[in-house]
Amino acid sequence: xxxxxxxxxxxxxxxxxxxxxxxxxxxxxxxxxxxxxxxxxxxxxxxxxxxxxxxxxxxxxxxxxxxxxxxxxxxxxxxxxxxxxxxxxxxxxxxxxxxxxxxxxxxxxxxxxxxxxxxxxxxxxxxxxxxxxxxxxxxxxxxxxxxxxxxxxxxxxxxxxxxxxxxxxxxxxxxxxxxxxxxxxxxxxxxxxxxxxxxxxxxxxxxxxxxxxxxxxxxxxxxxxxxxxxxxxxxxxxxxxx
Amino acid sequence: xxxxxxxxxxxxxxxxxxxxxxxxxxxxxxxxxxxxxxxxxxxxxxxxxxxxxxxxxxxxxxxxxxxxxxxxxxxxxxxxxxxxxxxxxxxxxxxxxxxxxxxxxxxxxxxxxxxxxxxxxxxxxxxxxxxxxxxxxxxxxxxxxxxxxxxxxxxxxxxxxxxxxxxxxxxxxxxxxxxxxxxxxxxxxxxxxxxxxxxxxxxxxxxxxxxxxxxxxxxxxxxxxxxxxxxxxxxxxxxxx
Numbered sequence: 171x172x173x174x175x176x177x178x179x180x181x182x183x184x185x186x187x188x189x190x191x192x193x194x195x196x197x198x199x200x201x202x203x204x205x206x207x208x209x210x211x212x213x214x215x216x217x218x219x220x221x222x223x224x225x226x227x228x229x230x231x232x233x234x235x236x237x238x239x240x241x242x243x244x245x246x247x248x249x250x251x252x253x254x255x256x257x258x259x260x261x262x263x264x265x266x267x268x269x270x271x272x273x274x275x276x277x278x279x280x281x282x283x284x285x286x287x288x289x290x291x292x293x294x295x296x297x298x299x300x301x302x303x304x305x306x307x308x309x310x311x312x313x314x315x316x317x318x319x320x321x322x323x324x325x326x327x328x329x330x331x332x333x334x335x336x337x338x339x340x341x342x343x344x345x346x347x348x349x350x351x352x353x354x355x356x357x358x359x360x361x362x363x364x365x366x367x368x369x370x371x372x373x374x375x376x377x378x379x380x381x382x383x384x385x386x387x388x389x390x391x392x393x394x395x396x397x398x399x400x401x402x403x404x405x406x407x408x409x410x411x412x
Numbered sequence: 413x414x415x416x417x418x419x420x421x422x423x424x425x426x427x428x429x430x431x432x433x434x435x436x437x438x439x440x441x442x443x444x445x446x447x448x449x450x451x452x453x454x455x456x457x458x459x460x461x462x463x464x465x466x467x468x469x470x471x472x473x474x475x476x477x478x479x480x481x482x483x484x485x486x487x488x489x490x491x492x493x494x495x496x497x498x499x500x501x502x503x504x505x506x507x508x509x510x511x512x513x514x515x516x517x518x519x520x521x522x523x524x525x526x527x528x529x530x531x532x533x534x535x536x537x538x539x540x541x542x543x544x545x546x547x548x549x550x551x552x553x554x555x556x557x558x559x560x561x562x563x564x565x566x567x568x569x570x571x572x573x574x575x576x577x578x579x580x581x582x583x584x585x586x587x588x589x590x591x592x593x594x595x596x597x598x599x600x601x602x603x604x605x606x607x608x609x610x611x612x613x614x615x616x617x618x619x620x621x622x623x624x625x626x627x628x629x630x631x632x633x634x635x636x637x638x639x640x641x642x643x644x645x646x647x648x649x650x651x652x653x
Contacts, residue, residue: 206468218564220560220563220564237422241566244564244565244566245566249564251560251561253557255557255558255561256562257557257558257561257580258580259576259579259580268575269565272567272571272575273566273567321565378539384625
């Protein structure tokens with residue numbers, strides 16, 4: 171995976187990302203970490219093209235997110251949000267097959283088959299006809315991961331997919347993601363779960379107050395170069411215990 | 413002592429029944445409902461026209477209201493402004509005034525003389541912005557994140573409404589629609605001013621002919637309550653489903 175960020179700046183009421191730049195190549199799983207409010211979710215949203223930077227350019231795997239075709243880019247990536255964001259009136263199966271059928275041009279039977287296969291991969295084969303309100307938060311989030319994977323994306327972006335879950339459901343979701351590591355799909359994700367980062371990520375980007383304080387292979391976490399990252403790693407572990 | 417809610421509701425109902433009986437007893441010696449009974453078919457016809465006109469108007473105002481709602485959601489400012497100005501004009505006009513405007517100005521200008529048609533048009537125009545508000549409320553109940561998902565996956569405008577937005581709007585819209593139907597039924601009484609033979613007008617004519625005003629208006633009151641109370645109860649039930 172190739173990521174190139176150039177002078178990315180984003181402000182809402184105050185500056186969230188302050189002229190950040192980064193170039194990296196060759197890693198399949200990249201984690202963006204940092205304390206709450208440091209700008210990691212904003213960076214991820216900018217990288218997906220859901221939001222636009224005030225200035226700067228983002229190139230992911232050769233796609234220039236600002237100037238290239240947004241539709242083409244979105245057809246090649248998947249997103250998992252903090253909340254599952256499934257359509258509440260549709261079953262888990264239909265949530266996925268509707269997208270495949272209406273926006274990817276698959277026939278209804280092909281769309282259904284692929285949706286079932288994807289939900290089965292996430293161990294949801296018993297829940298496919300249930301609506302999101304009738305499954306657990308962890309199952310709904312796994313269904314949203316299945317949805318993200320169903321379009322066969324080059325890269326899946328995950329924005330704190332366990333933020334809305336309790337520790338048990340967090341483990342359930344993170345274990346499911348860990349099982350996808352060998353699938354060949356590339357992931358860029360934001361999380362607070364450092365144990366998960368150590369197991370899943372190949373590369374880490376550490377943000378602090380809107381700037382990249384440190385970045386490098388995941389081994390960086392064993393031997394941080396900056397005091398900020400060292401302090402961040404010393405904080406008590408969060409919910410997950412995997 | 414704890415009294416159950418249903419007993420308390422029944423007691424509240426008895427208070428109103430008691431009040432009604434008290435008032436009736438004060439005028440009972442002069443009441444004669446025979447005239448009403450003799451003209452029951454005429455009155456039923458009037459009630460039928462009230463309900464029929466209301467049902468057709470609720471349907472047409474729903475369609476017009478939905479079109480106005482779509483216009484309020486348009487990204488083209490001109491279309492947006494058209495819908496907003498229309499809403500302001502209609503919502504700022506009392507139904508009675510609107511009926512006169514439609515019958516004596518618009519009807520005249522368009523050469524339409526059919527009063528039932530003009531009455532129907534008045535009710536449709538009058539209720540449409542309220543229908544728009546009902547649709548708007550239901551639309552706003554859809555989580556904003558769903559729109560992010562629709563954008564991300566590239567659903568077309570038609571697909572969004574057909575598969576995602578409208579199916580989710582149906583349930584929250586129903587109570588509002590029923591409340592508006594109730595409003596239209598009450599609104600039909602205004603059509604008596606242009607001599608449409610709905611229940612209010614029929615009762616008025618009958619009272620004028622027989623001098624039985626108390627009986628006529630009492631019956632009228634009961635007929636309206638018999639139609640509107642079940643509807644409002646149905647709306648409340650549907651809100652809790």
